[in-house]
Amino acid sequence: MLVVRAGERIPTDGNVQALRFLRWARSLGFSVPQMRKLLTLWRDEVRASADLKRLASAHAAQLEK
Numbered sequence: 001m002l003v004v005r006a007g008e009r010i011p012t013d014g015n016v017q018a019l020r021f022l023r024w025a026r027s028l029g030f031s032v033p034q035m036r037k038l039l040t041l042w043r044d045e046v047r048a049s050a051d052l053k054r055l056a057s058a059h060a061a062q063l064e065k
Helices: 013-027 032-043 049-064
Strands: 003-005 008-010
Touching (some): 013 032, 032 049
Antiparallel strands (some): 003 008
16 A cells, blocks of 8 residues: 655555556556456465466467467
8 A cells, every 4th residue: 555645655665566567467468357366366475376377378378369
């Protein structure tokens, strides 16, 4: 969450990383719903890496069509 101090938004380290991740995902053509799922998986520390890979691979397959 952004910290607001005197009307100024100050991003936390976690938010900066999330924004970079979203910018990267957007540059690869992921849709907003796909990015939401990716971000959820990315933030989940107990998820298997295969979950992220599966979603990314499915997207890559769609791009090749």
